[in-house]
Amino acid sequence: MQSVATALTRLGDLAASPTVSRLANAFSAAGHELSLVGGPVRDAFLDRPIHDLDFTTDATPDEILKVVKPISDAHWDIGRAFGTIGALVAGETVEITTYRADSYDGQTRKPEVVFGLSLEDDLLRRDFTVNALALRLPELALVDPANGIADLLAGILRTPISPERSFGDDPLRMMRAARFTAQLGFSLDADTRVAMEAMADRILNISAERVCDELSKLLKSDSPRVGIELLVDTGLFGRVLPEIPALRLEIDEHHHHKDVYQHTLTVLDQAIGYEKSRASFNGPDLIVRLAALMHDTGKPATRKLEPGGVVSFYHHDLVGAKLAKKRLRALRFDNDTISAVARLIELHLRFFGYTEGAWTDSAVRRYVRDAGDQLERLHILTRADVTTRNRRKADRLGFAYDDLEQRIKELAEQEEMAAVRPDLDGQQIMAILGVSPGREVGEAYRFLLEQRLDDGPLGEEEATRRLTAWWAARAR
Structure with a gap:
């Protein structure tokens, strides 16, 4: 967390950049207000990289276009109906939006787009106080009508207006709350959490596409676990991804098994660690993370209490693959992602037969063939699935998988196994x-x-x- 003085210095440097200064001067010359808003201002205080440049203004979309055309290399108005104009200025992509004061019907996320009259009112309609910050340009005046700076310093996430009204305006903000707790490491304000629990059903008013997008952003954060726990505990996942809270299986006094829900969260954590350690992965991999999150979703349906206190989950890999396909399809994930995740879940137990006896070269070839282009992801998921606290067992499984990967590498070098085909076409x-x-x-x-x-x-x-x-x- 930066000090206020340091953050303002950083914002001043940003304002002096060719892109921001060119825009600020052009809007000022045209008699319009312009402010840098939201994420860039917040991230200056958090000492995070600043990627997206978002601006807000009192100018209408037509007036924005009139100002940016002469100073941009390209411009587009795909968001014009919502007051947003995009442009490429001095090599950077920017979005400029007219002040908003939308009204809602309270039932669906279909706002009547109404342009606002002031920067302060525009900020108060935003999702959280830490995003309701703006820097007026070119004067470099910080605008903070909801005390967002205080919440940044305290590491608290809260809504600028009452959470009931904010979430009523846009229920997707409840999922955004989970994402920001994960991304920023902030704690959720108590009143905001209570509102999430009470209004969880409202998420059903949101389109599957928007939920999918928000879930993907959460999973691609550095530490999604805390956000997932919040979604489960408040009931949001019970409506969006019910297979995850269903993993909290009851354990009776006669039958004991590993806590499947906590195991799943640990697998996700470990998968992210393995993903980051492999040079072949450049950035967060959504398929790996979805597979880790859903790899045991077949266990509730296949749990069987055996004599002697044993609990079995036979064929939970196959059942889980089918459940994942159905759920991800309902959430409107693309077909390639759905197929890859389901395949990984279907195969995630295959390796454990390797530790029971030496595989022939034929079995290794089949492992590679069945994994196909998901082999590297399968390596990660399989390793991450080892969460035992028994160090000797964990080491044994780790060494066994090291051996399997080495054999795959050697066979691939000998046979170009990645493209196994018959000798005759x-x-x-x-x-x-x-x-x-x-x-x-x-x-x-x-x-x-x-x-x-x-x-x-x-x-x-x-x-x-x-x-x-x-x-x-x-x-x-």
Whole structure:
């Protein structure tokens, strides 16, 4: 956390940058107000990188366009209906929005867009006090009508107006509260938390697409766990992602098992750690984090109390994969993400058979084939799934996976295993067998693929010999 004086110095340096100064001078010359607003001002106090430059003004969208056209390299008005104009100024992308004073019907997130008259009123309609900050330009006057600076210094997240009214205006702000607690490490104001609990059902008024976007932002934060816990404890996840609170399975005095919910949060933490340690990952990986969060969601449906106090979860990997597909589809995640997450959940237990006996090269090849382009993510999820406090067991599993990865690497170097294919292609199969395209070609291809996985590269001559023998035996 920066001191106020240091933050103001940083904001002054930002205001002197070519992009900000060019905009400030142009709006001032045109007789309009202009302020840097929200995240950039907040992050100056938190000593965080400043990425997005957001501005607000008393100018209407038409007037904004008139000002920015002469000084921008490009401009766009895709958000014009909501008062927002985008532009590229001095090489940086900016968004400039007319003061807003929206009104709502109290039931759905469909505001009637109404332009406001003052900067202070615009700030008070924002989500949280720490985002209701502005720097007037070019005079460099800090505007803080909701005491956001005090909340920044105290590490508290609260709404500028009553939380009931704020969340009634836009229920998605309840999920944003969880994201900001994770991103900023702030504590949620008690009244704000109470309102979240009381109004959790309102999240059902929000489109799945907006919920998906907010959930993704939370999961891609450095430490999403605290935000997830807040969403579970306040009941929001019970409406948005009910498979997660369902992991809090009751344990009776006769049957004991690991706390699946806490295990899941630990797996997520560890997956993020492994993800950051691997050079092949550049930034947060949403697929890894979704898979870690949902990898055990099949356990509640498959829990069985066995004699002797044992609890089993047979086939929870397959059940969990199906549940993940259904839930992520309902939340409007894209098909590639859904398929990847489901595949990782389906495969996340496969490795544990490796520790029970040495895998053949054929089994290793199948592991790689089944993982496909998700192999690196599967490495992360499988390692993260080891949460035992038994150090000897954890070391044994870790060493076993080290060994598996080394074998994969060696086989890949020998065989270019990442692109495992039969030694003969479809055209060659048809020529050797004298058949036309059809079911038989597919069966022959799969036969040769199994031979390839079992025994490694065969060469064209040996593959032809095995194919003709298989075809002759099949004809009998």
